[in-house]
Amino acid sequence: MAVEAIKRTVENANILVIDPDLFGGFEKAKDRVTQVAESLPDLRGLALSTTSYGWIDLEYFKKRQIPVCNIPGYSRESVAEHTLALLLCLAKRIIITDRKTQTGQYKLEMGFELKDKTLGIIGLGNIGSRVAELAQGIGMKVIAYNRSPRKKPGVKMVSLNQLLRQSDAITLHVIDSEATKNMINKKALDKMKPGAIIVNTVGRETVNEADMAQAIKSGKVYGYAYEAEDLEHTPLAKLENAVGIKGFGWYTKEALERLTLIWVDNILAIAKGKPQNVIL
Secondary structure, three states, rough: HHHHHHHHHHHOOEEEEOOHHHHOOOOHHHHHHHHHOOOOOOOOOEEOOOOOOOOOHHHHHOOOOOOEEEOOOOOOOHHHHHHHHHHHHHHHHHHHHHHHHOOOOOOOOOOOOOOOOOOEEEEOOOOHHHHHOOOOHHOOEEEEEOOOOOOOEEEEEEEHHHHHOOOEEEEOOOOOOOOHHEEHHHHHHHHHOOOOOEEOOOOHHEOHHHHHHHHHHHOOOEEEEEOOOOOOOOOOOOOOOEEEEOOOOOOOOHHHHHHHHHHHHHHHHHHHHOOOOOOO
């Protein structure tokens, strides 16, 4: 929907109840949401439909003292299971084999077992902690890095450098923000074990895609799975060991039921002047 059309629809609104898809997706929403908010002098709060908030200009809303509320935890199980599925797909080369099979180019692909391998989890929050449990369930050793101290049974907390050097597989569960842009770049990739696999369900900007493409081509990285709106205009496009998909890990019946309940509660809380799940 065009920005001007949205402005007409929400004219005189006090609360913006928004989903990034209405603004063209995560990669286009930030400026467009701000433009709409600028047309609402009596805006009292934003109720986001997502856990992530990298698609919102937080500095703008901070200056206007407008609370921004997200939906934490609703997709914890769904995204954690999705992450484990992608780890298995990379290790067993399932998606790569299927793509070749569909084009008549099937060949026997050798994978590797995840049991007894070390999984490094970057970001041990709601989703990361559940991924740790699932990974331990299939026999993986789990280490983790988190900006603030965390304790999790069976998980050894290490520095980011230690995690990069020790992990056979890495999953990313950090906040999608300016602070995490290019977290995985050439310097980080050079520290990793040869043949590591990486799953990113956070946001494409967390990884420097040009550096990742080179790491895949050189064999440093065995496989990389990521989610993005645009899968064509990237150095990773058409690389066999880069598995790019549209983001849908959160899209389950159970997660959507939880999302709806929390979203409605957030809207009511803003209306009552007592916002909850406030990012800022």
